[in-house]
Amino acid sequence: PELQFPERLNCAAELLDRHVQEGRGDRLCVQADGVRWTYAELQEKANRIAHVLTRDMGLVPGNRVLLCGPNNPMLVASWFGVVKAGGIAVAAMPLLRAKELSTIVDIARVSHALCDDALRAEVLGAQQKSQVLKSVRFFNARAEDAGTLEALMAQASPHFDAVDTAATDTCLLGFTSGTTGVPKATMHFHRDVMAVCACWPQSVLRAHADDVFIGSPPLAFTFGLGGQVLFPMSIGASMALLEKAGPNQLVDGMERFGATVVFTAPTSYRVMAQQGERIRRTRLRKCVSAGEALTASTRALWKDATGIEIIDGIGSTEMLHIFISHREDEARPGATGKAVPGYRARVVDDDGNELPPGTVGKLAVQGPTGCRYLNDARQRNYVQHGWNLTGDAYLMDADGYFVYQARIDDMIISAGYNIAAPEVEEALMQHPAVAECAVIGVADAERGQIVKAFVVLRAGHAAGDAMARELQDFVKSTVAPYKYPRAVAFVDQLPRTPTGKLQRFRLHGQ
Ligand code: 3UK
Known part of the structure; x- marks a missing residue:
């Protein structure tokens, strides 16, 4: 780049004046209701x-x-x-x-x-x-x-x-x-x-001036600002803005504005997938997911429903936008992708040494953007030896694809085993009774920590010991048995940030 x-x-x-100076002032830029x-x-x-x-x-x-x-x-x-x-x-x-x-x-x-x-x-x-x-x-x-x-x-x-x-x-x-x-x-x-306009959009997204961008994240979230405003304008394309952008409103918006590129989070893709036929009739052609890990099952669900391969990318507020991602034609289910051209990424141990492929460690990234906290001592936790430590546990596979494990704080150590909370959540999500779930480690005298699952059931399924046992057996049958949740609690909803991220820390003590 x-x-x-x-x-x-x-x-x-x-991003704005240049288009007018160069004779593109009459091109469509912003659409919204009315x-x-x-x-x-x-x-x-x-x-x-x-x-x-x-x-x-x-x-x-x-x-x-x-x-x-x-x-x-x-x-x-x-x-x-x-x-x-x-x-x-x-x-x-x-x-x-x-x-x-x-x-x-x-x-x-x-x-x-x-x-x-x-x-x-x-x-x-x-x-x-x-x-x-x-x-x-x-x-x-x-x-x-x-x-x-x-x-x-x-x-x-x-x-x-x-x-x-x-x-x-x-x-x-x-x-x-x-x-x-x-x-x-x-x-x-x-x-x-x-x-950020010159890196990921050029090498991974590859949209063009006739594309119409739409999405759900608030513009206060740099994922939303980039995807819905900066990136379309950097190529003279247009944006369609939605004040309310739940999954249904987003599908409506795609139809009404003829959107071709969408930016939203994995949970939203899961819900929208139920309207696959309707989405197939829109002009939608590129789908971007970020904010949370995109599981292989969500990727497959969306592909089956709409025929479109999701572009997953990890970004952060600190790095401004996406730094590991992959083109849709080179996507690998379960992996986030490779370092975006312009960025470097590696997996390191606690001392900052690079770890060999296949080993779980801390994700470290470097590039044209990086973390500068305003007046905050936490700067030294995020940037060490010139590398940005995003707080994520990752591994790099033999082909150089980065595979998300968990937020480092969400790695559970139980009886000496490392267990990534999202992997157990993904296993639980495969069960037909589970609508949503969150997994944390809770202190345990014998094992150090045990895996505890908070589960929201779909309508028509009853909470209770029998359901808890069924879910435990189900997890044991799909992932290594030592990862199964030794404690299961049924709840009505899960705590989330305004951007839709699970707040697992708020489940401690519940
Ligand atoms: C997590 C992901 C796995 C990860 C963001 C794209 O999410 C954004 O910024 P935040 O500061 O959070 C950053 C953290 O969120 N995460 C984001 N994307 C993924 N984990 N796979 C992903 N694809 O823990 C990261 O450290 O809220 C995302 C662009 C701009 C952004 N600000």
Whole structure:
């Protein structure tokens, strides 16, 4: 990939203005319910927003701007307005409450905010608690009001030259999704945004300018921002935005907008697979999965239902986007893939020594992007000897494919055996009575830890000792018997992050 960047670089100018300058201003850029914007139209909105920020709200380059709201066109226009103005976009998950927002505002020292009116009460609550958040405007307000972002935009010039930022100026702060502990902010430069557009999309995704991108993750999650906004715009393609993107809404969206590329998580593919016939009648041709491991069974289920091979990729907020993945025509069921061109990956022991193929260890990656926590001592856990340690246990097979095992915290050691929680979950999921499950290690006097499963049953199946025994025998018959769950608990639902990741740590003590 081409990774030489000029010293001065503004990624908003590259992703947006360049298309207009080069005569592609009339091409479709953003679709949503009742909205169809070309590149020129998005540029005009972003320019007006940049003026409102700098003229009415007192923004200077380097200020941090909170962006929050469901995935919609004004959120995207705001992102480009902030970045063109040389500000730093700090996106927050749409469902956060005032208390969580104020944590973000404090950690990131947010001075300005552009937010969807749907979050008005929570944002104003966070502003009240804050010493630094001085200026807030709302968009998508139902009522006509002189103070709305749109009202100010109407008074602003449609022309704005992107601020001449350095390639190594920060343009976005991404917050980690918090599977454990206090959220961390990760800093990404203008150059990093262009680097992720040049790597995985070019070598693995290989979409083209007529593709229509759609997806479920919030744009506050870098998986969503990349897949639904940055990647389509880097090639002059278009995006279709959904405010609510559960599996059914996502299938509806594919039909309505003629989507050809979808970004979502494994659980969503499992549910959507039930509508395979309907999906076969859409224009969908490329399917990307990330956020959690894609099991061989989910890959097969989706392929049978739709005829499409999923592109799996592991990425992280720290690395900005995907760094191990594989093209759909070279996919290996059960493996995530190989290092994305531009990145290097290896499996290491506790001292950072590379381990031989077939051995489980810590995943270490290196590339044009990498972890820079803002003011957080946990930086030294993530980056060691120049390698980013993602917190995942992986092995590399003899052919160089990386095979996910578990989060390192989810490796269970029982009577001397290493057991990966997701492998036991995958075995349980094959049982027809199991809708969802989560596996953890719990302390045990004799074995150190034992495997405990939390199971959500499908309708029509009864919890109880008989079911527990049936599930235990079932696991013993499909994976090595020492991995079976010695304890089984039946629950109504499992704890998840707003991005849909299992929070196994919250099951401890239950
Ligand atoms: C896990 C996966 C197995 C893994 C993300 C794509 O998920 C993203 O970022 P987060 O910071 O979490 C990172 C962690 O999630 N994970 C992600 N993808 C996979 N595990 N297979 C996968 N395909 O534990 C990783 O360390 O929330 C994903 C692009 C951008 C992202 N931010």
